[in-house]
Amino acid sequence: MVREHVHARTAERLATLEADPALVAHHFESGGRVGEAAPFLLRAGHSARSLSRVSEATRLFERAAKAFEVAGDKSGACDAIFQLVRGRVGTEAEALAARLEKLAVTDRDRARARSFQAGVDVDAGRFDAAEVAAREAETLARSAGDVLVHAKAVQVRLDAAMRSGRVGPDIDPLLVSFLETTEKLGDFEGLAAAALYCGEVEMLRGRPAESLPHIASALGMLERAGLLRYAKARILAARARAFVMLGDLAQAEQSLDEADVALRDAEGAIGAQAHVRIARAEVALARSNGAAALTALADLPEGKGLPRDVMTARVLRGEAWILVGRREEAAAELGDLADDSLVDAWLRSRARAGRASIDTTRTAR
Numbered sequence: 578m579v580r581e582h583v584h585a586r587t588a589e590r591l592a593t594l595e596a597d598p599a600l601v602a603h604h605f606e607s608g609g610r611v612g613e614a615a616p617f618l619l620r621a622g623h624s625a626r627s628l629s630r631v632s633e634a635t636r637l638f639e640r641a642a643k644a645f646e647v648a649g650d651k652s653g654a655c656d657a658i659f660q661l662v663r664g665r666v667g668t669e670a671e672a673l674a675a676r677l678e679k680l681a682v683t684d685r686d687r688a689r690a691r692s693f694q695a696g697v698d699v700d701a702g703r704f705d706a707a708e709v710a711a712r713e714a715e716t717l718a719r720s721a722g723d724v725l726v727h728a729k730a731v732q733v734r735l736d737a738a739m740r741s742g743r744v745g746p747d748i749d750p751l752l753v754s755f756l757e758t759t760e761k762l763g764d765f766e767g768l769a770a771a772a773l774y775c776g777e778v779e780m781l782r783g784r785p786a787e788s789l790p791h792i793a794s795a796l797g798m799l800e801r802a803g804l805l806r807y808a809k810a811r812i813l814a815a816r817a818r819a820f821v822m823l824g825d826l827a828q829a830e831q832s833l834d835e836a837d838v839a840l841r842d843a844e845g846a847i848g849a850q851a852h853v854r855i856a857r858a859e860v861a862l863a864r865s866n867g868a869a870a871l872t873a874l875a876d877l878p879e880g881k882g883l884p885r886d887v888m889t890a891r892v893l894r895g896e897a898w899i900l901v902g903r904r905e906e907a908a909a910e911l912g913d914l915a916d917d918s919l920v921d922a923w924l925r926s927r928a929r930a931g932r933a934s935i936d937t938t939r940t941a942r
Contacts, residue, residue: 612648615641619657631846635661655686659693670697688717688726695733700884702919704737728758728767735774742922744781765802769795773812781923785822792816807846810839814852821859829860851886858893867900885921888914892924896931908935
């Protein structure tokens with residue numbers, strides 16, 4: 578009892594001194610006041626994430642969610658769970674989405690729940706369902722005045738449009754809306770994301786040269802913030818892909834070397850690591866080096882990472898197999914992806930092209 582009292586008083590004192598929120602939370606928890614630890618755990622999670630300590634941030638957000646639930650603060654729990662959307666896929670993501678829906682009380686909570694569900698749907702390739710959920714989230718976010726959730730809902734709609742191949746003029750209003758909402762937030766990461774989306778749309782339109790100014794803008798935003806190294810690596814990987822499309826492999830490799838430096842101290846950044854490895858495989862394929870592409874992909878095709886990254890790796894692996902003479906395995910892999918409606922449109926197109934090249938070779942023989 579005395580020890581708990583000392584911990585609780587220490588937590589109160591540290592809180593007034595604006596000490597490390599993780600330390601404040603530890604003393605509140607040790608003092609038996611778990612509910613009071615919750616907001617400090619949430620702040621500690623954001624701090625860890627900004628320093629690219631992704632796994633640590635995830636653990637802190639999970640602890641915050643449980644602490645808020647213990648305190649009976651459903652909205653607080655929703656806030657913490659909403660931060661866990663990054664990197665969660667499959668049944669784990671579905672379970673979190675259901676948990677968020679159950680806890681939602683206010684319009685803001687419901688907006689977050691629908692936005693989270695939209696993200697789960699788009700990761701699973703359910704693009705129409707993602708669009709519906711994201712629109713619902715937008716409406717609720719406007720009602721609640723939550724600009725952050727509004728921005729995330731627009732981002733999911735962009736993901737659904739891009740991954741389903743809808744990159745014509747109709748996507749431009751979404752890009753503008755995403756930029757406007759991130760400008761309202763004044764968030765460097767959000768502004769960088771908006772610029773990156775513009776660049777990626779240009780690449781999907783087959784205009785890599787036009788993508789480079791947007792990518793440069795995204796990098797500039799993050800460099801001004803001086804944090805989020807794993808996000809910088811993700812953008813550098815996009816720049817490398819643009820250079821591959823332009824045939825400038827030296828610049829592509831330089832971008833990836835910079836990305837490796839950015840990732841050096843980024844712990845748990847699975848998504849960013851996957852993007853860099855995929856871009857390295859693209860460079861190897863552009864050099865007709867199938868063995869190097871397979872080395873770059875390593876165990877990615879076996880399921881480590883977001884579904885989109887895994888599918889991309891599978892397509893690249895199929896192309897690499899063609900180069901190293903394993904055409905039957907390539908035909909099976911690419912054929913499976915080419916006919917899967919849940920696979921991104923541009924990946925299906927690429928898989929079909931690879932399968933067609935195998936068929937042409939067979940016919941010639």
